[in-house]
Amino acid sequence: MKWILGFALLSLPRVALAQEAPPTSQPTAAAQPAATSQPFAASQPALPQPEPAAVPAPAPPPAAGPTQAEPVLSRMSSEAPQASSVARAPRAAAYVSLEWRAFRLADHLSHGPAFSLGVSLLRDHLRVGLMGFGRPGPWNPAEFAVKLPDGVDYKGKTELSLRSDGAMMGAHVTGLIDLPKVPVVLELPLQVGYGGFGFYLHGEDRITPDGDRVSVWEDRLFQDTDSFLGVIVETGVRAALDTGDRAGRPYVGLNYTLVPGYTSVGSDSYSGFSASLGVELGGLRGASARSRN
Amino acid sequence: MKTIAALCIGLLLTAQAQAQERVTTTDLTEEEARREAGPESTPAEFIVGAAAFLSPRDDFSGPTGGGGALDLRWQLPRGAQLGLTAEGSRQETVFISGKALPGGSVFDVRAVGLLPISSRGPLQISARARSGASWLRDQGPGGEVTTRGVRTVSDLALLATVTHGERWQFQAGPVLGFAFELSPTVELADQAQLLLAGVGYRPAPNLLVVLDLEGGGSFGFNGDNAKVLARSTLGLRVALGGGDARRPY
Numbered sequence: 001m002k003w004i005l006g007f008a009l010l011s012l013p014r015v016a017l018a019q020e021a022p023p024t025s026q027p028t029a030a031a032q033p034a035a036t037s038q039p040f041a042a043s044q045p046a047l048p049q050p051e052p053a054a055v056p057a058p059a060p061p062p063a064a065g066p067t068q069a070e071p072v073l074s075r076m077s078s079e080a081p082q083a084s085s086v087a088r089a090p091r092a093a094a095y096v097s098l099e100w101r102a103f104r105l106a107d108h109l110s111h112g113p114a115f116s117l118g119v120s121l122l123r124d125h126l127r128v129g130l131m132g133f134g135r136p137g138p139w140n141p142a143e144f145a146v147k148l149p150d151g152v153d154y155k156g157k158t159e160l161s162l163r164s165d166g167a168m169m170g171a172h173v174t175g176l177i178d179l180p181k182v183p184v185v186l187e188l189p190l191q192v193g194y195g196g197f198g199f200y201l202h203g204e205d206r207i208t209p210d211g212d213r214v215s216v217w218e219d220r221l222f223q224d225t226d227s228f229l230g231v232i233v234e235t236g237v238r239a240a241l242d243t244g245d246r247a248g249r250p251y252v253g254l255n256y257t258l259v260p261g262y263t264s265v266g267s268d269s270y271s272g273f274s275a276s277l278g279v280e281l282g283g284l285r286g287a288s289a290r291s292r293n
Numbered sequence: 294m295k296t297i298a299a300l301c302i303g304l305l306l307t308a309q310a311q312a313q314e315r316v317t318t319t320d321l322t323e324e325e326a327r328r329e330a331g332p333e334s335t336p337a338e339f340i341v342g343a344a345a346f347l348s349p350r351d352d353f354s355g356p357t358g359g360g361g362a363l364d365l366r367w368q369l370p371r372g373a374q375l376g377l378t379a380e381g382s383r384q385e386t387v388f389i390s391g392k393a394l395p396g397g398s399v400f401d402v403r404a405v406g407l408l409p410i411s412s413r414g415p416l417q418i419s420a421r422a423r424s425g426a427s428w429l430r431d432q433g434p435g436g437e438v439t440t441r442g443v444r445t446v447s448d449l450a451l452l453a454t455v456t457h458g459e460r461w462q463f464q465a466g467p468v469l470g471f472a473f474e475l476s477p478t479v480e481l482a483d484q485a486q487l488l489l490a491g492v493g494y495r496p497a498p499n500l501l502v503v504l505d506l507e508g509g510g511s512f513g514f515n516g517d518n519a520k521v522l523a524r525s526t527l528g529l530r531v532a533l534g535g536g537d538a539r540r541p542y
Contacts, residue, residue, distance in 0.1 A: 094410045094418045096451050096466055098488055113488040113509050115467035117451045132467070134486045136510035136521040138351035165520055167486055167510050200516055206393070213391045215515040227516070247416045247455050281453035281465070282411060282418045 090284065095120045095127065097251070099278025103135055105257060106164065106197070106267035110140040114276065116172055116189075120283035124176060127283070131172040131191050133274075137165030137200065144199055144266040146222070154221055155209055162266055163202045168195025168232040168257075178242070185285075187238040187251070197259065198227025199266040222265050233258045240280060249280050338534025340366040340374070342542065344503070346526040348384065358384035362528070366405065368540065374407040378423065387429045389442035390478045391514035394431035401427045401446060407541060415457065419541040421450040427472065443476040450489065454541040462493035462539045468507065470522070474514075485511035485522050493530075493539065501530040501538035 096117040103110045118129015143161045154160060170193015177186045199222075201214055208217050218226045236255030243249055253276035262270050342364035347356045360382025366374045379402045387397025403425030410418045424447040433439045452466040470485035491505035508523035532538045 094451070096418065096453050098465055098467065098490075113486070115486070115488060117467060132469075132486050134510035138519075138521045165510060165512075167512065169486065196512075198516065200520075213514075213517050215391065215517045218516070247414070279465075281416060281455070 089123075091121070093120045093124075093282060093284045094118070095124075095129075095280060095283035097278055097280035099251075099253070099276045101133060101255070101274045101276050103257075103272065103274040105135070105166075105272040105274070106144075106270045107272075108142045110135050110142060110164075112136055112139065112167075114278070116174075118172070120285075124284035127172075127174040127176065129172060130169065131189075131193070132167065132169035134167040135165055135197070137163045137202075140164070143202075146199065146265045148221060152221065154205070154217070160201065160205065160221070162199040162226075164197065164199045164266060166195060166197030166270070168193045168234075170194060170232065183242040183244075185240045185242045185249075187240060187253070189234075189236055189238065189253075189255075191234040193232055193234075194230070195232045196227055196229040197262070197270045198264060200226065225263065225265050228259070228262050228264045228270070230259070230261055233260070236276075238276065242285065244285065247281065249285065251278055251280060252276065253278070336534055336536055337370055338368055338532055338536050340364075340368055340376075340530060340532050340538070340540065340542075342366075342503075342528055342530040344526050344528025346380075346382070346524050348382075348522075348524050351521060357386065358382055360399075362526070364405075364528075364530075364542070366407075366542075368532075368536075372409040372412070372417070372419075372540070374405070374540075374542075376405045378403050378405055378425075386519070387431055387442075388482065388514060388518050389429055389431065389440050390474065391480070391517035392440075393517075394440055396432035397430055398432070399427060399429050401425060403446065407452075409541070410451075415455050417454045417541060419452045419454065421452055421541070423448050441476070442474055444472045444474050444482050446470070446472045448485075452489070452541050456539050460495045462495070462501065462503075463491070464493070464503075464505075464541060465490045468509075470511070472513065480515075481513050483511045483513040483518055483522070485509060487522060491526075495537075495539055499532040499535050499538050501540075503528045503530060503542070 112135040114133035116131035172191040174189040234257045238253030240251035255274045259270040344362045347359040350357045362380035364378045366376030381400045403423040405423045407421045427444040427446045429442040431440045448470040450468040454464045468487040472483040474482040487509035489507045493501045493503040505526040
């Protein structure tokens with residue numbers, strides 16, 4: 001039943017796509033010359049460019065084969081030959097996305113940075129790469145009361161107030177689905193990686209009684225249960241505004257982080273939801289988004 | 294697990310279906326092809342940079358340290374860069390062998406390489422790698438140096454650089470940092486995930502004023518390190534050959 005449900009849910013957009021009108025051959029704004037300077041493609045400082053005139057509709061395709069103005073043959077479709085096509089779109093492109101997250105992990109609110117980077121494939125409908133997120137302890141003031149075992153005390157205290165931190169890094173695969181009629185791309189990431197979450201002494205407690213390292217005391221007080229290292233799995237959903245521009249696309253997302261087998265002081269579980277706000281740059285969007293009407 | 298596998302297979306099939314729907318419209322016009330071809334040949338020239346930076350306290354109540362940096366790059370045709378960076382700073386606390394020591398100084402020297410990966414219009418994505426050594430020392434109450442440390446320091450970054458108009462440049466990307474202490478102990482000192490965001494303004498064709506913010510969490514010395522790294526940098530970059538100073542850095 002789960003298999004059937006999964007296939008059914010993800011086949012719905014394919015059905016919607018089959019009912020869309022076929023795209024036209026009209027050039028979009030992406031085909032017009034850029035009005036701003038492009039220093040990465042110029043050796044001299046660029047002069048201000050005049051605003052380009054509106055691009056007229058392309059002339060009907062010639063009856064003969066390609067002329068000298070079209071030195072590269074384009075791939076012919078089953079329909080009438082396309083005009084002015086000189087090269088194939090790239091099959092892959094690098095992308096990077098940066099975000100800030102609000103976490104609801106271990107039954108408390110926290111925040112931290114996250115990123116993903118990799119290669120955009122299949123006309124930017126599949127991304128494969130590396131991702132990571134962090135929950136820096138010093139930037140998150142939440143504290144966790146932990147009672148020490150009977151007979152154990154630290155600088156006269158039997159209950160300590162700890163802070164927490166953690167991070168993960170891993171591989172990710174994201175499927176991207178264009179929603180019909182709206183300039184929004186639905187992204188479905190799946191991330192599997194390795195990381196850790198832990199709890200630590202802070203403030204005056206980091207000055208140990210004998211001058212030994214803090215981690216030595218933490219291991220001694222909590223019998224090595226002050227942190228967890230292991231596999232972390234994450235999935236979620238994002239909605240990105242498809243601006244048709246590779247320079248930047250804002251997105252919001254909701255993620256679920258699963259930390260299987262988590263055992264540590266301070267919290268029974270570190271699994272939970274997080275919300276993302278970010279921007280993605282690069283990828284194959286831009287030229288390949290011209291089919292959207 | 295079966296549900297996840299089914300979802301993944303469904304995702305792939307959906308993505309492939311959407312990709313095939315657009316197969317007749319992905320051919321580029323001549324203008325788009327030229328833009329997709331990447332940066333044209335740029336003149337080889339030296340680019341020098343000087344900057345001052347501050348590191349904030351964890352609660353951002355003030356600086357915990359600061360210093361200066363020099364950067365010398367040789368830009369190759371088509372945008373690759375090779376160079377050296379050196380920086381020195383004073384810090385309220387330095388971490389040597391997992392101990393937080395007061396009143397220290399740090400001196401870094403790193404080789405840097407930057408390689409453009411893709412470029413289209415105002416956006417360029419580049420990979421940057423830096424690797425070198427860092428020397429740390431504390432400063433005791435009487436001003437004497439009691440502890441010294443040596444590390445190897447490296448970082449990898451994927452930078453997205455976007456120009457806007459005639460004068461502005463924005464740069465952002467993740468930075469993965471690794472530092473290993475070599476002396477007095479051998480131990481992982483910092484493994485950091487940072488986000489970098491910066492803005493640059495070009496008052497003259499070969500000058501670029503940059504303001505960068507960089508920060509994120511770090512793990513090292515089994516949790517006895519600073520746990521977070523953050524820095525704000527204000528600098529000036531000059532293209533000595535007279536070329537456009539708006540470049541990834």
